[in-house]
Amino acid sequence: MENFAFYSPTQFVFGKDTESEAGKLVKRFGGSKVLLHFGGGSVVKSGLLDRVKKSLDAEGISYVELGGVMPNPRSGLVYEGIDLCKKEGVDFVLAVGGGSTIDSAKAIAAGVVYDGDFWDFYRGKRIEEALPVGTILTIAAAGSEGSPDSVITYEDGMYKRGASGDAIRPKFSILNPALTQTLPPYQTAAGITDIMAHLYERYLTNSKDVEVTDRMIEALLLTMVHEGPRVIENPNNYEARANIMWAGTMAHNNCCGVGRSQDWLSHTIEHELSALYDCAHGAGLAVTMPAVFKYELSHDVMRFAKVAVRVWGCQMDFDHPERTALEGINAFKNFLSSIGMPVTFGELGAKEEDIPKLVDVLCNGDGRTGSISGFITLNEEECAKIYKMMM
Amino acid sequence: MENFAFYSPTQFVFGKDTESEAGKLVKRFGGSKVLLHFGGGSVVKSGLLDRVKKSLDAEGISYVELGGVMPNPRSGLVYEGIDLCKKEGVDFVLAVGGGSTIDSAKAIAAGVVYDGDFWDFYRGKRIEEALPVGTILTIAAAGSEGSPDSVITYEDGMYKRGASGDAIRPKFSILNPALTQTLPPYQTAAGITDIMAHLYERYLTNSKDVEVTDRMIEALLLTMVHEGPRVIENPNNYEARANIMWAGTMAHNNCCGVGRSQDWLSHTIEHELSALYDCAHGAGLAVTMPAVFKYELSHDVMRFAKVAVRVWGCQMDFDHPERTALEGINAFKNFLSSIGMPVTFGELGAKEEDIPKLVDVLCNGDGRTGSISGFITLNEEECAKIYKMMM
Numbered sequence: 100m101e102n103f104a105f106y107s108p109t110q111f112v113f114g115k116d117t118e119s120e121a122g123k124l125v126k127r128f129g130g131s132k133v134l135l136h137f138g139g140g141s142v143v144k145s146g147l148l149d150r151v152k153k154s155l156d157a158e159g160i161s162y163v164e165l166g167g168v169m170p171n172p173r174s175g176l177v178y179e180g181i182d183l184c185k186k187e188g189v190d191f192v193l194a195v196g197g198g199s200t201i202d203s204a205k206a207i208a209a210g211v212v213y214d215g216d217f218w219d220f221y222r223g224k225r226i227e228e229a230l231p232v233g234t235i236l237t238i239a240a241a242g243s244e245g246s247p248d249s250v251i252t253y254e255d256g257m258y259k260r261g262a263s264g265d266a267i268r269p270k271f272s273i274l275n276p277a278l279t280q281t282l283p284p285y286q287t288a289a290g291i292t293d294i295m296a297h298l299y300e301r302y303l304t305n306s307k308d309v310e311v312t313d314r315m316i317e318a319l320l321l322t323m324v325h326e327g328p329r330v331i332e333n334p335n336n337y338e339a340r341a342n343i344m345w346a347g348t349m350a351h352n353n354c355c356g357v358g359r360s361q362d363w364l365s366h367t368i369e370h371e372l373s374a375l376y377d378c379a380h381g382a383g384l385a386v387t388m389p390a391v392f393k394y395e396l397s398h399d400v401m402r403f404a405k406v407a408v409r410v411w412g413c414q415m416d417f418d419h420p421e422r423t424a425l426e427g428i429n430a431f432k433n434f435l436s437s438i439g440m441p442v443t444f445g446e447l448g449a450k451e452e453d454i455p456k457l458v459d460v461l462c463n464g465d466g467r468t469g470s471i472s473g474f475i476t477l478n479e480e481e482c483a484k485i486y487k488m489m490m
Numbered sequence: 491m492e493n494f495a496f497y498s499p500t501q502f503v504f505g506k507d508t509e510s511e512a513g514k515l516v517k518r519f520g521g522s523k524v525l526l527h528f529g530g531g532s533v534v535k536s537g538l539l540d541r542v543k544k545s546l547d548a549e550g551i552s553y554v555e556l557g558g559v560m561p562n563p564r565s566g567l568v569y570e571g572i573d574l575c576k577k578e579g580v581d582f583v584l585a586v587g588g589g590s591t592i593d594s595a596k597a598i599a600a601g602v603v604y605d606g607d608f609w610d611f612y613r614g615k616r617i618e619e620a621l622p623v624g625t626i627l628t629i630a631a632a633g634s635e636g637s638p639d640s641v642i643t644y645e646d647g648m649y650k651r652g653a654s655g656d657a658i659r660p661k662f663s664i665l666n667p668a669l670t671q672t673l674p675p676y677q678t679a680a681g682i683t684d685i686m687a688h689l690y691e692r693y694l695t696n697s698k699d700v701e702v703t704d705r706m707i708e709a710l711l712l713t714m715v716h717e718g719p720r721v722i723e724n725p726n727n728y729e730a731r732a733n734i735m736w737a738g739t740m741a742h743n744n745c746c747g748v749g750r751s752q753d754w755l756s757h758t759i760e761h762e763l764s765a766l767y768d769c770a771h772g773a774g775l776a777v778t779m780p781a782v783f784k785y786e787l788s789h790d791v792m793r794f795a796k797v798a799v800r801v802w803g804c805q806m807d808f809d810h811p812e813r814t815a816l817e818g819i820n821a822f823k824n825f826l827s828s829i830g831m832p833v834t835f836g837e838l839g840a841k842e843e844d845i846p847k848l849v850d851v852l853c854n855g856d857g858r859t860g861s862i863s864g865f866i867t868l869n870e871e872e873c874a875k876i877y878k879m880m881m
Contacts, residue, residue, distance in 0.1 A: 100667075100732040102505025107498060113749065114493025276491075308729035311713045311737045318709035322702045338699035341491040345748070346702045354745060358504065358732070 100309055100358035107352045109245050110271040113345065115337075117275045118235050121151050121193065122158035128231050128270040130191025133162040134184050136204045137195045138169070142237065145281060151195055151235060163187045168196060171373050171380065172203040174253045177217060180207035184230070194234045194269075198241020198293075198380075201234050205249035205267040208232045221251055222466065226264025234272045238279055239344040240290030240381060242297055242351020244272035252374050258465050259374040274348065276340035284331055288438040289381025291327045291343065295320060295431075296365055296384045297350040302406060303362035303395065303474040313405070315355035320410045322346045324434065331438050364473035365391045368485060371457045378447045385440035386447055389432040390488035393425070398475050400424050444489040454486045491700055491749035498743045500636050501662040504736065506728075508666045509626050512542050512584065513549035519622050519661040521582025524553040525575050527595045528586045529560070533628065536672060542586055542626060554578045559587060562764050562771065563594040565644045568608060571598035575621070585625045585660075589632020589684075589771075592625050596640035596658040599623045612642055613856065617655025625663045629670055630735040631681030631772060633688055633742020635663035643765050649856050650765040665739065667731035675722055679829040680772025682718045682734065686711060686822075687756055687775045688741040693797060694753035694786065694865040704796070706746035711801045713737045715825065722829050755864035756782045759876060762848045769838045776831035777838055780823040781879040784816070789866050791815050835880040845877045 112120055125133060133155060135148070142148045143166070155162055165180050184192070184207060194204035208229040210217030220226050226247075234244045243249070247268045252259045279287070302316045322342055329339040349355065368391060369383040376383075396403050404420045407413040407427020416423045436442050444451070462469050462479045470478045477485070503511055516524060524546060526539070533539045534557070546553055556571050575583070575598060585595035599620040601608030611617050617638075625635045634640070638659045643650045670678070693707045713733055720730040740746065759782060760774040767774075787794050795811045798804040798818020807814045827833050835842070853860050853870045861869045868876070 100505070100729060100736075102508065105502040105504065106500075109497075111496040113496065114491070117493065309733070310716050311710070311733040311740070314709035314713050315706060315740070318705035319702070322705050325701050338491060341749070342700070342702040345491075349702070349706070349745060354740060357736070 101306060101360075103357040105353065105357050106265060107245060107268075107354065109269050109352070111245070111274060111348065112271060113274040115275060115277055117273045118147065118150055118278070119154050121233070121235060121273060122154035122156070122160055124271045124273070125155065125160055125191055125193060125233060126158045128191070128233065130231060130233075131160060132187065132189050132191070133160055134180065134189045134192045134207065135162045135164045135195060136168065136180065136192060136200055136207065137166045138197070138200050139166070141281070142195050147235070147237070147278065148195060151193070163189065168200045168203045170199050171252045171259065171377060172199040174218060174251055177203055177206040177210060177251060181210040181217060184211045190230060192230050192232045194232065195237070197236065197238035198243040201236075201241070201243040201269070202249040202251060204232055204234070205229070205243070206251050206262070209262070209264070209267055218253060220262035220264070221253070221260040226262055226266050229264070229266040231270045232267060234269045236272060236274050236278070236344075238282055238286060238290050239340070239347035240293040242294070242347055244269055244274065245348045245352035250370070256464070257374045258460070259370040260465060274344050276337055276344045279340050279344065280335050280337070282334070284334065284439055286379070287330060287334065288440050289379040290347070291323055291438060292381035292385045292435060292440055294343070294347045294350050295323050296388060298355070299388065299392075300362045300366060301356035301359070303402065304359040305474065306359035309359045312355050312357065312359055317406065317409045319346045319350050319355065320406070324410065327434070327438050362474040364395075364471060364475070364477065367471050367473070368461065368482065371461045372447060372449060375453065375457065376448050382441050383447060385435040385442055386444060386489050389428055389442065390485050392428045393488065394481070394485050395474050396421065396424055396428070403427055444486070449489075451487075451490060454483055457486055458482045492697060494748040496744065496748050497656060498636060498659075498745065500660050500743070502636070502665060502739065503662060504665045506666060506668055508664045509538065509541055509669070510545050512624070512626060512664060513545035513547070513551055515662045515664070516546065516551055516582055516584060516624060517549045519582070519624065521622060521624075522551060523578065523580050523582070524551055525571065525580045525583045525598065526553045526555045526586060527559065527571065527583060527591055527598065528557045529588070529591050530557070532672070533586050538626070538628070538669065539586060542584070554580065559591045559594045561590050562643045562650065562768060563590040565609060565642055568594055568597040568601060568642060572601040572608060575602045581621060583621050583623045585623065586628070588627065588629035589634040592627075592632070592634040592660070593640040593642060595623055595625070596620070596634070597642050597653070600653070600655070600658055609644060611653035611655070612644070612651040617653055617657050620655070620657040622661045623658060625660045627663060627665050627669070627735070629673055629677060629681050630731070630738035631684040633685070633738055635660055635665065636739045636743035641761070647855070648765045649851070650761040651856060663739075665735050667728055667735045670731050670735065671726050671728070673725070675725065675830055677770070678721060678725065679831050680770040681738070682714055682829060683772035683776045683826060683831055685734070685738045685741050686714050687779060689746070690779065690783075691753045691757060692747035692750070694793065695750040696865065697750035700750045703746050703748065703750055708797065708800045710737045710741050710746065711797070715801065718825070718829050753865040755786075755862060755866070755868065758862050758864070759852065759873065762852045763838060763840060766844065766848065767839050773832050774838060776826040776833055777835060777880050780819055780833065781876050783819045784879065785872070785876050786865050787812065787815055787819070794818055835877070840880070842878070842881060845874055848877055849873045
């Protein structure tokens, strides 16, 4: 196991009706003037935003609003949010929504207290300072509610890039599984896929002898395999929603990823798909992962066999472990298809003729020099091959 | 799943040579005058204490020392520590040792800033304020390095009781698995047993449909089953030590115990054994758990069958699940015996004629009224039966 530091100071408040505690929590973490940041109309229509405002009012906390966050959140709204916060003297950013809203809120929080262009952070500068951020989560997916990460799409060129820093870890996150019950099945499934991707990307490691984190990742994958179909069958299953929600947070606060190298090639390769076609991130991952994993299989057959046996219940073929390994990848692909996810390029609206453009941005965009690295290293030709495997 | 709050803000610094960061971490968390608290001579003899002092010196942090913490730490030394801190103007308590040293440090930290008798906290008063505490862990066992809990034995009557509060959660914990390599096999095994007890006590729940935490607990138990024998076979196996150490922290920071009722009857029943006979807490648990579990089995056969199948690899007997359940308990007992733990009353130095006294203190001591509760409720007669089952 490699040396590591682990720090996850977010206060999680989990369960039914917990959004009513938002005001008290903002106050506890020093907020007096809040930016209420959200996406489309659903948090307005559902009455959630009103309940949050009521909770802020009860504590005498004032607020300004900025809605309109899109999936794959854009730089334009971040600039707008930074200006608004500066003008209004905002001292706390409260995200009400999913990963996109939270990521946008984190970008604003970092940008407000930074003299330069906030995009510097997405070019690799570490975030050292930010306004405090809180979240009220409405979809179990990105894990942004407990992570120090944010992913934003830069509109001039449609680059999708990530930034990181403990300063943007949420001070608190309110997780009410009931809020996720109104999600359409496709969004629910995309969230499940994103959570499983966070687990697989940590599982695919070149570190040896990391049994504790292997087992923890497997535990969370097994939870998704058990609860995913239950929630697709009955969207109002609170218990299944609750298990998925906590698994989503544990999958990405890194308690199961410490001390080991991680992969993240699937995320990197997918980012170009959702940036270009504006597909749901989870849907893009469902198409990307099986292809990437098949390409990676020969690099470490036993690792893929291990997850096949332990998570997918495959019988170990001791004479031909690569068959077990492949069976596990196919079982995962079938699972994704069974919960309603696309598994081919065409289903995403992606086109073969775009592959050279995708590969060029992927391997050469924004400071990269002809390759990307994770579990293995991939050059342009190999990336093109993987995109073709998705067809 | 029940509503819950989860907050684990401890900064963990994990890996080889990490004790050299102690000075920087104390400074980061605001310490300028430290109480260095430790147990017997081993941290002195090994040179660990000197390395820590050097690290404090390098940051210009002064310190006073208080050694002598015993296993099952006593109230007398806590009072002494509180007086010393007040006299010397200490503003940070740094524990160098295992769970006993950390628990003693937490008690001192709470007592220094409290007007009354620190024992009030161990009678049920919540700890709201304390000096900051840091830890340098030398045995994977109690999980105190990431918990808000402390257990102290009151010398007048030998009551062993716990106190709790976020204020005594360590600000940082330094976890260097190499520091545990010099532990005698018996202490190592007692630590493994304690960790597994923390997992079982969370597993034995009356909550339904808590798959995510069930799976996480099973993952950590499986890690112990895998790594325990490796470390007993070769005490210098750093990787096995590292897996056990992180599992021990994750077992008790409660990320795998949230939103569910927990048991803690084994701990409660054992506490009287280690208070009276001064045996290692883990050894007491090794004797206690199989008896308690057999007594609890009929309360929820399927739960015991589940852990038997998923952790101990038992075949499910669908016609007689109680056989599978019992097989799992016996497999656990055999495992404990195989790593060198006692599994009978006599091996602890316990005597049948003491049972009435044990039961009386257990069920009526310090505010209890004739019974104890967890997974099930036990009266005096039942507790006596369980102590007898250990013989």
